[in-house]
Amino acid sequence: MSESNIALVEVLSKTTWTPNLFSFTVSRPDSFKFTAGQFVRLGVNPSKLRYHLEAGNNAPDEDIFRAYSIVSSPFDEVLEFFSIVIPDGAFTSELQHLQVGDTLLLNTTPFGFLTLARYQKPLPKDLWLLATGTGLAPFLSMLQDLQTWQDYEHIILAYSARSKDELAYLDKIQTLQEDFGSLVDNPAKLIFIPIVTREKMAGALHARLPTLLLNGDLAKAAGVELDTDSAHIMLCGNPEMVEDTKETLKSMGFVMNRRGEGNIAVENYW
């Protein structure tokens, strides 16, 4: 893909969740517009990072681009992103060294159809958002848009990570529950279901999403019936999770969303 419409953006903050997970905010170009759920192409030039400049290293002078979902809402003044670190990954092995004041490249064309606008009205009662790992990002953006809260009776966010320390944004999710819940006069509207698969965590489920769908544990934890007439379902993250969960949902009678109709919409991260 050629990189046109490139803007320089400045890193404004960085939050480290674990050695392999971090978030950061960058300045938002005035003209840049997007819809909650979309992604952009972010670029890093290793030779321009302070980390390399201060170490006097000859890091490669090349622009490396990758797709990143936007965490922040379309109404925010800054853009926020949530990133994995893949130790030998061309992009994230560099991006992990980001410091406040560093500069990144942003292709200001937003991409992607994992947006709520893809669903035709009339909308069903419930919205199920199922994420693994950094696949949480587009759902956080949607959950900061009041329209999402006004459009559905229940919003169920299920977020699966290997270990409890890899569940990021827990405070933010609680704040969203409280703040938007009170704006729509329903503090119980957002039902959050953490899932931790490789260790036990109090209050979290402990199996993969397809298992939890088939055995009914996800619906039971949500306290909401999951049926084909009442649910829009979005999947984001690990492509194997997306495939396995999609097939499981199809076996339960759900259908892919096409031309606005149907339950399931998906986005694969690799």
Ligand SMILES: Cc1cc2nc3c(=O)[nH]c(=O)nc-3n(C[C@H](O)[C@H](O)[C@H](O)COP(=O)(O)OP(=O)(O)OC[C@H]3O[C@@H](n4cnc5c(N)ncnc54)[C@H](O)[C@@H]3O)c2cc1C
């Ligand atoms: C539409 C879309 C949106 C994306 N949004 C995000 C995002 O918001 N945050 C983010 O961290 N990544 C996101 N990605 C993945 C991102 O584009 C890069 O793949 C990632 O930054 C790793 O780049 P890399 O060059 O270091 O490794 P790559 O060479 O790109 O990937 C190497 C391997 O790392 C694994 N991997 C890649 N990305 C992830 C990930 N996010 N979580 C777990 N394992 C991964 C896969 O096994 C992959 O084959 C998105 C990808 C797509 C297609």
Ligand SMILES: NC(=O)c1ccc[n+]([C@@H]2O[C@H](COP(=O)([O-])OP(=O)(O)OC[C@H]3O[C@@H](n4cnc5c(N)ncnc54)[C@H](OP(=O)(O)O)[C@@H]3O)[C@@H](O)[C@H]2O)c1
């Ligand atoms: N070395 C480490 O300690 C370490 C730790 C974390 C990540 N990583 C690296 O980071 C990358 C990905 O890590 P990640 O944790 O973000 O993503 P991940 O492997 O996709 O795991 C995130 C969540 O997705 C679940 N999942 C994976 N495949 C699934 C499927 N087919 N169906 C349903 N759920 C599924 C995982 O469950 P399961 O636990 O059952 O797989 C886990 O709960 C990998 O390249 C990995 O090597 C390394």
